[in-house]
Amino acid sequence: MYTERNIEIMQPDIPPGMFQIIGIDKQDNEILARPRIGYWSDAWRRLKKNRIAFLALIILGLLILMVIIGPGISGYSFEEIDSIAINQTPSSAHWFGTDALGRDMFARVWQAGRVSIIIGITGAVVASVVGCLYGGIAAYFGGAVDDVMMRIVEALLSIPYLLIVILISVVLDSKSIWTMLLALTLTGWCSIARLVRGKMRELKSQEFILAATALGVSPVRIVIKHMIPNTIGMIIVAITFDIPGYIFSEAFLSYIGLGIQAPSTSWGALASAAQQTFMFYPYQMFFPALMIALTMLSFTLLGDGLRDALDPKLRK
Amino acid sequence: MEKILEVENLQVSFHTYAGEVKAVRGVDFALEKGETLAFVGESGCGKTVTAKAVLRLLKPPFAEIKKDSKIICNGKDVLNLTKKELYEFRGNDVSMIFQDPMTSLNPTMKVGKQIMETLLLHGDMNKAEARKETIRMLEMVNIPGAAERIDSYPHEMSGGMRQRVMIAMALACEPDILIADEPTTALDVTIQAQIMELIKDLKERLNTAIILVTHDLGVVANFADRIQVMYAGQVVERGMTEEIFRESKHPYTWALLNSIPKATNELKEELYALKGTPPDLILPLEECPFAARCQYCMPICRERPSLETALSDSHKVSCWLTHPKAPKVTSYYDREVK
Amino acid sequence: MGNENIMEAQDLCKFFKVGKKQVLKAVDHVNLSLKYGETVGLVGESGCGKTTCGRTMIKLYEPTHGKVFFEGEDISRLHGRQLLAFKKNVQVIFQDPYAALDPRMTIGEIISEGMNVHFKLSAKEKEQRVANLLDKVGLNSEYANRFAHELSGGQRQRIGIARALAVEPKFIVCDEPNSALDVSIQAQVINLLIKLQKEMGLTYLFISHDLSMVKHISDRVGVMYLGGMVELADSRELYEQPLHPYTQALISAIPLADPEMGKRQNGMKLKGEIPSPINPPSGCKFRTRCKYAMEICKEEQPKLLEVKENHFVACHLCGDTHGGKDAES
Numbered sequence: 017m018y019t020e021r022n023i024e025i026m027q028p029d030i031p032p033g034m035f036q037i038i039g040i041d042k043q044d045n046e047i048l049a050r051p052r053i054g055y056w057s058d059a060w061r062r063l064k065k066n067r068i069a070f071l072a073l074i075i076l077g078l079l080i081l082m083v084i085i086g087p088g089i090s091g092y093s094f095e096e097i098d099s100i101a102i103n104q105t106p107s108s109a110h111w112f113g114t115d116a117l118g119r120d121m122f123a124r125v126w127q128a129g130r131v132s133i134i135i136g137i138t139g140a141v142v143a144s145v146v147g148c149l150y151g152g153i154a155a156y157f158g159g160a161v162d163d164v165m166m167r168i169v170e171a172l173l174s175i176p177y178l179l180i181v182i183l184i185s186v187v188l189d190s191k192s193i194w195t196m197l198l199a200l201t202l203t204g205w206c207s208i209a210r211l212v213r214g215k216m217r218e219l220k221s222q223e224f225i226l227a228a229t230a231l232g233v234s235p236v237r238i239v240i241k242h243m244i245p246n247t248i249g250m251i252i253v254a255i256t257f258d259i260p261g262y263i264f265s266e267a268f269l270s271y272i273g274l275g276i277q278a279p280s281t282s283w284g285a286l287a288s289a290a291q292q293t294f295m296f297y298p299y300q301m302f303f304p305a306l307m308i309a310l311t312m313l314s315f316t317l318l319g320d321g322l323r324d325a326l327d328p329k330l331r332k
Numbered sequence: 333m334e335k336i337l338e339v340e341n342l343q344v345s346f347h348t349y350a351g352e353v354k355a356v357r358g359v360d361f362a363l364e365k366g367e368t369l370a371f372v373g374e375s376g377c378g379k380t381v382t383a384k385a386v387l388r389l390l391k392p393p394f395a396e397i398k399k400d401s402k403i404i405c406n407g408k409d410v411l412n413l414t415k416k417e418l419y420e421f422r423g424n425d426v427s428m429i430f431q432d433p434m435t436s437l438n439p440t441m442k443v444g445k446q447i448m449e450t451l452l453l454h455g456d457m458n459k460a461e462a463r464k465e466t467i468r469m470l471e472m473v474n475i476p477g478a479a480e481r482i483d484s485y486p487h488e489m490s491g492g493m494r495q496r497v498m499i500a501m502a503l504a505c506e507p508d509i510l511i512a513d514e515p516t517t518a519l520d521v522t523i524q525a526q527i528m529e530l531i532k533d534l535k536e537r538l539n540t541a542i543i544l545v546t547h548d549l550g551v552v553a554n555f556a557d558r559i560q561v562m563y564a565g566q567v568v569e570r571g572m573t574e575e576i577f578r579e580s581k582h583p584y585t586w587a588l589l590n591s592i593p594k595a596t597n598e599l600k601e602e603l604y605a606l607k608g609t610p611p612d613l614i615l616p617l618e619e620c621p622f623a624a625r626c627q628y629c630m631p632i633c634r635e636r637p638s639l640e641t642a643l644s645d646s647h648k649v650s651c652w653l654t655h656p657k658a659p660k661v662t663s664y665y666d667r668e669v670k
Numbered sequence: 671m672g673n674e675n676i677m678e679a680q681d682l683c684k685f686f687k688v689g690k691k692q693v694l695k696a697v698d699h700v701n702l703s704l705k706y707g708e709t710v711g712l713v714g715e716s717g718c719g720k721t722t723c724g725r726t727m728i729k730l731y732e733p734t735h736g737k738v739f740f741e742g743e744d745i746s747r748l749h750g751r752q753l754l755a756f757k758k759n760v761q762v763i764f765q766d767p768y769a770a771l772d773p774r775m776t777i778g779e780i781i782s783e784g785m786n787v788h789f790k791l792s793a794k795e796k797e798q799r800v801a802n803l804l805d806k807v808g809l810n811s812e813y814a815n816r817f818a819h820e821l822s823g824g825q826r827q828r829i830g831i832a833r834a835l836a837v838e839p840k841f842i843v844c845d846e847p848n849s850a851l852d853v854s855i856q857a858q859v860i861n862l863l864i865k866l867q868k869e870m871g872l873t874y875l876f877i878s879h880d881l882s883m884v885k886h887i888s889d890r891v892g893v894m895y896l897g898g899m900v901e902l903a904d905s906r907e908l909y910e911q912p913l914h915p916y917t918q919a920l921i922s923a924i925p926l927a928d929p930e931m932g933k934r935q936n937g938m939k940l941k942g943e944i945p946s947p948i949n950p951p952s953g954c955k956f957r958t959r960c961k962y963a964m965e966i967c968k969e970e971q972p973k974l975l976e977v978k979e980n981h982f983v984a985c986h987l988c989g990d991t992h993g994g995k996d997a998e999s
Contacts (some may be wrong), residue, residue: 224769226762609824615829
């Protein structure tokens, strides 16, 4: 406890000039003390902090790099048959070994990776674009239009995709990448449509949308300038989570023979080919399976991290 | 009167993306049995953080209570309690009610169950006794039809009723101290009056000490024994309620008192409004935290903050205007400052 | 004929369908008019419909019944360019500064959005106007490049005001602009609104549950309860001579920032809770909490009648016995 006298005693030598009233210095008010930080840079910073997600990102980066340069650096072509060197275990000559036709597994695995990853990403992106448009339109119009559109989505979601793939393969009488993509995305857009519709409905009642309406901004501009930018974060996360699903679906279909056919190859197809001789040459199945698992896991972990990083509410 | 809570040099920091934010910068206060102390201040002044610190509701590593801080409650060293002792402490010695009753109650649990949960954890009652006690508590907080309401869900009740349930939950174990963090801010004015009456009534019945955290000076005037005005993480003035309302000496307190329109204001007369906003607590602030917005700012204010001066046993202020060498100023509250 | 009313709501109703057959009468036959340059306050507690009333008057919601006239024109007849002109003249400031600004846009973009719709300006002119507006609301022009999340509540609210001013409106609905702000910031915002009104001749509909602030800024005040207007009078008159029991209770419930007066406050403490707006009491909706409730209150809903000069009340206690004139005709 200090009394007035104590202050005088403790600091007797403060010059009287220190007690002249000078009032407020306008400059000092409202200084912006923190650095400017936009949405993407903030998200990147938060993602970096999440060690697991960042690790997943690095692994994916490496995988994609290998998929691009892998077939080149091995020194063998992925199709090159060598009847002498069949079914060899991994060695310094063939890093992942060889398959039943003497083809270099290393080159094949990375070549197959191109197909698997492209299908994964393309499938997810195409489905998302379609889903976004559909969901956006449903949310924008609301009412009966929304009801009908969502019922259609629900009906489609209840059909097992395998049935559709088979149907399409039979109808189109082909088993190329495009057929498979078509089959996979035919119902794949439904879940994103629902997500986008839900988010946009939520946004519609937010006050900043009302403010834009009150300002006279046209509905199209509101969707483009307000709703989409606020939904993009969620869409990116949804795509990232969808990719593993597509990769797996492709792998599964190829495994059961409905997918990629020779001479193209994918990880699923490789696994399928290795199935017969799995007991004797397990490494032939091991590498494609490892790549599938690693890719799927990494995308999932990355998606998880992205979801936290892109959510403005979670910023500390 | 016996002191049941003593807080010394409380310092709390938050580690954010932009750096360390020092939310509470050396707060001291004491609370006696059965008295009501109000923390008054605006957003960011550190009043809620201080209240939460008493219950150790701040999560490390994001929040850090610095080593020199001391909190002693009922003889216990709160900052060094073990987990088990802490669970005992919360609810029994100190409990808290929060601002938004919508989000403070578990929406999937029946209201009675939430109160019973507290009783079963702390007391040695069986389920039947706990249920009886819960009904008694609900009646004590004036919920009509308590015996039926005990099985309602929070969304079936209005805001005022949910707040009463929270109060019942907090007082279930008859704690010595109740911390009320803006208990009426989210409520309508007529319900606000009812809730404050209720808290007053319960306080007298159970002789609970109350720490009321609020920005509403109206609520404080009719309720608190002592007031502590906070700004930028520090206590700038403290005293008995009368002293703060009638003889305040800190320019920030004057600003708060003047920001509310009074009967004497003319229609559309310009209210006294502070310019600018409180300082960003990420900055070190070597000077008096209020200096940038104070119309009586002096060069000494920009060098270092004033020490706390005692104007009476209960009334203390941290302001260079109390120094004998400072000019005499009149608060724009039209009261003469000696 | 010179119509000195800038905005007029006649028998305005806004009902919402809830669930299977229930109707929420958010605004129930409200009559309200505003003169050029005045501020009318609208007070009431949760569920009284004041926010809905404000939003319906500016066409953010379509009325279920009744009409709204702006500068003599029926707004339900406005289309295309006329509708756009209406939107330019009539703006709104929202309650929640955290939800009212698009988190993905910079402050400059937020403020200039309205300008893009109504004016043809070069980039430089826009920048200049944005800087002027920021200055007018007391903020550093540097803020134009920042994002909403970097600002405090009071600063965001000022951005909301700047955004509304950017289109040069004549009428602004202030929808609880102070509710989410601290006391000293509230004073800043109120002072700003008053100053702008004087400078630019604006008309305000000031919606709030903060009775002392409303009294301070409004020329006239209307009190709403469960969708209906129960009392409407000059600001000072309402607070000094409230006639409706609900108004009396509201005013006595305001906590006074003065320990002396607080002790003397007898407080007409209302019993009970606000009834659900979906299923309001018959007759006078306030009767369940009114200590003067009579038989007639259960049967007949009282009309808003002028019982003193410029003082309208909807209450059986005051209305019929004085044979007052019908409200707002």
